[in-house]
Amino acid sequence: MSHAIKTLPDIAVTATPVAIRTQNNAGGKGSTSKWHSVTVQNTGTGTLFVGDSLVSTTRKAASLPAGASYAIIGSAVDPSLIYLVSDTTTTATCSGT
Numbered sequence: 001m002s003h004a005i006k007t008l009p010d011i012a013v014t015a016t017p018v019a020i021r022t023q024n025n026a027g028g029k030g031s032t033s034k035w036h037s038v039t040v041q042n043t044g045t046g047t048l049f050v051g052d053s054l055v056s057t058t059r060k061a062a063s064l065p066a067g068a069s070y071a072i073i074g075s076a077v078d079p080s081l082i083y084l085v086s087d088t089t090t091t092a093t094c095s096g097t
Contacts, residue, residue, distance in 0.1 A: 006035070007095040008079075013048060013086040017055050020094045021079040031080035035096040038079050041069035044090025055083045066090070 011018060020040065025032050042048035042064040049060040050070050062070040072082065077096070084092050 005095055005097055007093075010043070011084065011092045011094065013044070013046075013084045013090050013092050015085060015087070017053060017083040017085045019053075019080050020082050020084060020092070023080040025080075029081070030078045033080075034076040034078055036075065036077065037071060037073045038077050038082060038094065038096040039069055039071045040064070040082070040084065041093045042066055042090060043093050044086075046086045046088030046090035048090055048092055049085050049087075051083055051085075052081065053083050055085045057085070057087055060085075 023031055040050055045066050048064040049055055049057055050062040051060040064070055
């Protein structure tokens, strides 16, 4: 079974955590849209850190130098609960299925 690739607009990432997609679940935290995979790529020059809403340069799931990417694969990945932060202003590109 194939899944359509969803590409999100580029995200400007700074020292303040930002979700890769806005939350839209009126009944609680998160999004009503669940994906099978999410890929985050650092298309800027700083280091990009991937994690949850408490992500920081020391508390992260992944640390991505410029040009690197990170994939999160599962059966129900909620992109609105994946956050990014950077040590300098950088840009991230995100996509998923």
